[in-house]
Amino acid sequence: MRPESLEFFKKLVEAPSPSGYEQPAQRVFRDYIAPFAEVKTDVMGNVIGLIRGGGENLPRVMVVGHSDEIGFQVKYIDDNGFIYFAPIGGVDAHLTPGKRVRIHTAKGEVAGVIGKKPIHLMDEEDRRKVVRLDAQYIDIGATDKKEALEYVRVGDPVTFAAGFERLLGDRVACRAFDDKAGSFVVAEVLRAVAESGVKLPVDLYGVSSVQEEIGLRGGATSAYSVNPHVGICVEVDFATDQPDVEKKHNGEVKLGKGPILPRGANINPPLFDLLSSTAEREEIAVQYTGIPRASGTDANVMQISRGGVATALVKLPLRYMHTPVEVISLSDLDQAVRLIVAALPGMAGDFTPR
Template sequence: MTDQNFSFLKELVEAPSPSGFEQPAQRVIRRHLDGVVDELTTDVMGNVIGLVKGQGENLPRVMLAGHCDEIGLMVKYIDDQGFIYFAAIGGIDAHLVPGQRVYIHGQTRSVLGVVGKKPIHLMDQKDRETVIKLKSQFIDIGCRNREEVQELVAVGDPVTFAVGLERLENDRVISRAFDDKMGAFIVARVLQEVRTRGAAPVDLYGVSTVQEEIGLRGGATSVYGVNPDLGIAVEVGFATDVPEIDKKENGETKVGGGPIIARGPNINPALFELLTATAREENIPCQIVGHPRATGTDANVMQLSRGGVATALVSVPLRYMHTPVELLSLEDLENTVRLLSGLIYRIGNRKMFIPN
């Protein structure tokens, strides 16, 4: 990955974007796509949609979607002593929250705070074995009372963990919110790549969707608006190459093994075959995972839009999902960009995806 693309990825994942509050991340996406795409719009939901027009008339419409929202917290109540109580935005693991540094993103600035925790010395054995419910946890920003807090923080303000992107050994990186700003990054990169290559046989729409973590909302509305013939969700997938994950139940996927291509009823079989053929022909490592039901991603709502869409799910293997230390391989990101860019030039016509 070039230094320029790494800087783009870092800026994007570190921009705060809990579901419903995505515009700091979307501003990054818009800036990097400005001058690249033929059309760049933002809809009423906050989805950012870029179009790279193909060569010809009445071309197949292809939509790539990666959601830019992340899990987070929301301020619910401020007590008289200035402690701030909160609720989850998306799937927050209550185990992980106590003792974390957080940013509360207010109207004027982001305020640093900590999630307080009783010292272990003052806990009895039962308390040590019990997960503290989120509604009983609180944020301390150092203020002495409610009035001081209210000068900085308001009910409804979003909260994120105060961590960003850092490098580990080899090509591994960690950050909060790779799920799924990494997907929005890949979509933007594919738009850039197709613009550079030119003469695509499709009209390519790249969408950075919103509110996926709370119900696939931006995916549902944007696919209805774009009305594509083909839709591909770009997501994170569970890497099972760590202790205590059952491969018999979850399949075998590893960080550094290449993009994960889903197979199952949520996936158009002809599009699946075209993806795997592209990987073979381009010498791109890939991994296959079975999804016997709906995938729980934007691919689900894409498939069911209007009269139906030929849909696929391509994921990057991720360790420690929905934690502040999500881990992935930069090489997997690059290979996913290669796979999707190569696929675009192998799409012939709409009819090739109709089952027979």
């Protein structure tokens, strides 16, 4: 991965963006694509970049990844200054106690920790229990409620404090790769098309959507406004090359072996064939999975927008989804960009299944 792209990726994933509070990350995305695309932000907060093709009344292709991450929201501050919170998106109550967090306030970031009763003070039954999220609390070091309210107010978003870190090889760890890795690929597709100088036979829309984790909301509204003929959703998917994940659930998926092309009801068959044949022609390694239902991604709402859209998924293998230590391979991101860019010229055709 080129150094400038890696720096953009790092800034994007470290910018806080719980669902409904995405604009710090969206500003990073918007600034990055502004030199090579027409850019607008809609009332939902979706950022849409457009590169026009070579002609008039061209088919519209929409490539989308969502910018929002899981997180928390401040719900209540008690008399002693401890802060109670609710999850934004799917947060596992097993992993939150003892974690460092950042509360994103009007006055800037406030550091905190999610407290936990010491094991010495627990009886056997307590040790076996998972503490419910609504019983957990954040300690910012305040002496009482009055002091806490000088810094924090109800409704402020909260993220895990985990930042971007290099592991061995091309593997990296951070929170929020789900799905800012997808938004990154969208931005890099726009950049690669612009820098190629080639006029495509389609108008290309690259979208960094919002509020996916709480109901695919930004994907639905952006698809309605763009009204694409073809839609590609770039998402993460469960890598099954860690010891405790069952391959029978999601197939054999490994980090560093290329992007994933799923098949199923959410995937337009001719569009899947185009992506698969493009990968073969360009010698891009890909992996295959099956999704025998709605996919639970922005591809789902895009497919059924208006009169229907020819839709496909390009997914990125990810370990430890919805934790502060998600792990991804940088080469998988690069190969996903290559695949989508190479397939774009073929997306001006008819994708009606026959």
